[in-house]
Amino acid sequence: MAASKIKYVVISDVHFGAYNSLLTYIEEFPDPVRREDKFKVNSQKTSPALIELLACLKNIVQSVNGASNAPQFILLGDVLELALGDINEASMTFERFLEVAYKEKKPVFSDKILYIPGNHDHHLWETARERQYIDYIASLKPNQYIEDAWYTTKMVDPDFVESHLLTGILRRNAKLKKGKAVIAYPNYEIVSKKGDHSVFLSHGNYLENIYALMSTMQRILLPEIDEDKKKPKPKPNFWQRLLNLNPFQSFTVVPNSRSITVLEKENFAWIDFFWSTLGRSGKVGKGIGLLYDMLQDEKAMGKLTSNITSYIFSKIKTNMFLKSILYWPVSNTLKKIVLKVGQDERGMSDNILSEEVITNLNTYLGETIPHQWEEESKKTKRTFPKDYTFIFGHTHKPFASLSQDIGLKIQDKLIFNTGGWVVDTIEIMKSHGGSVLLIDDDANVVSFRAYMEKDTKPTFIVPDGRSNRLYETLTQKVNLTDKKFQTLTKTFEEEIRLRRQVLRVRVQE
Template identity: 25%
Template structure:
């Protein structure tokens, strides 16, 4: 058995609060990998050893296009290439990457859709519309032109390629009856299904889409509008970077939601002549609908985000996972495979809370193995206990193991890097644990560097908060 795929998610390259982005003291993107990134690459090299190189799967939000300019994101991706594919050194992964877009980088899927349509036109065809989704299984046909262009900035990597899938990609093995499916995780979050919810409200129907195509067609434009490309939105895009900070305060998030709603309704009336008080249904006005939608995303979602820092999954999140696996995903698997897999593993990210477990889902014979990658960014001044990061290891026999990289330091120490499974018997967990133990010196260096960076970032944020607080006191006194 060998490790065939390594899955990383929520790298948020280009974001200043990503542990992987290398920046100067002035805040500018630096050359070369950050200490954390270099230490991670060293640990992975020692762990993988001389086995055949695995394929890298980037599971969404690898590029922080939602909050960072394209230039910063591009420079930071080059840092990743220099760590994983060093000139004059040994490649860590195969030179074909699989990229599954998330919410912060959904724009990359939009680019791929456009390129696919243009290619069809150039070949003499006129498709009915853009591709909404890709097949789960098989090598994706769409290319990520942005990343491939960045590979070309390194002359020794001009033969590399990046294939983009959306919103899922997976592997199946008829012989073992196993399958692994990967999805960034944003469609498990009701915040990113807002237009489906509106459709359900207006049509008195089920707001939960039955197919992947319906899910993306209804909500893809909403994701683009909400988070996918704010990094290129100039001054307002820069201000969006403070949204997480706003969400940490109930009062601030309520005021934020009210302000957005007033601006939207006022703009509709002043610029388009649309009366916000016009009735839509059952006495519900356009103003009511807009305020409810904004409150859902910037208000109540903010409260759920704050409450969610204390646990990995709540009842609503478990229900959403059950719906996603049991309805749109199951329908797509039945369409593509002759039989449902005997054993399914599902990998996602998005929440920045790594965990592994098993979940009973209707339509599957045995509990589904659930794996979350966590993330590489600090959403708060410091990590909460459930926040952290993991890399997923997928074997050639489609077993999955979680390489737990870090969580919140407890009592001034950080837990060592280790391998964990979902609970079912796994040869991969045993073999990967032995490999990690053999590379323990490298992983100890990684843990030390990560811990130092977390403490440094926490101190910086506390100073910033105190500075803002002192400034507000001075303004009030004046």
């Protein structure tokens, strides 16, 4: 088996600038005046974990590629934290990443970065596509027809959109004066040399129902919008009209569109507002961040739901005796509901995928991606690949598996998750960890699992029984017992402990 070369380095869910990010520097103040000032993000310093991770990645790339073939970074969403942090902190922490990644005289990585936004950095896509639209309008002749804005990029033959914000950050670095960051959103395809195998990449937020909420609400509240006005409606007979009077009859919800462009067009404002801008809204944003942390702590949530219940009961005009009887049952029920929702949102389960995500992943792989592929490939002779790999992030739970082994209906597809680089919970989550995915020049994929919360020892992983040329090359040429990787393990252990201290302080605020 011939040696392989690394072409792409894929990482997601770094959340640069966030207090819970392992790759963001946290400064500790031993004797603060206020308890909440004990730990602060310092975006002008570099996280020890970031330094050691990039040292190991450079070791891997140079061991495999030698002095040539600089691979390209693919940043697969939620890399800059724009939901629960400020854009300046996220931008400066991203600069620290660039300083470490590109400090060598001869660069190890390509200065062209591909960015595929997620939900926490969706605003990067909004700013890029709006700038693109401004440039498009400026290029038109007077009175020429103006097309509608574009909501997605092509997946098959990508029409990348430059992120002037990210390119500007890159070019602040003296070694990246010709650097460039382009965006593909939300899906991207990498094709093997022979064209018989593809790798599809997407951040993965549309695998959770909440991100298509606007589509769902429209189809529940106003299903007639989706009705074909030209199609004649069948006339109900007497018995059907009688049955329609039943208020308890089952309600059929029109399923959401299988078109990713339609989904994005219907939900982009919702995603951008709630997950990419609201958390930066002054004291309101700070409150959102605190609520997010409190969702995992039963005592903190008890205080929060007690406040909500007190407010509700203060608005109800009834006698105090009845209020006192109902207060605790209502408060406790509310607490249980909010805790359940919050723990689901933070992935507080050792299952790598929820039933909801499995259901939506079946739809995404079986309908959404093929639909986009077919729409974009009408003029080509290519057929949808029978053999493909799907890579996503979002869940913060890295894995490499065959599709049927994680409960999917679709068979014999390779599924990888990049995990994440944050500590979201006070309790150890065995399924949480971070992986960097390596893709070679023939679309083979290997996961470099840098750490798991239960086991910080790094390793290379592929789905069981699915070795490939890149995996063989990596296991032969990279020594994971090297001192660099041992240092990486120790650093992650220390940084994880520190983030849990930060969380404890925030929850107790």
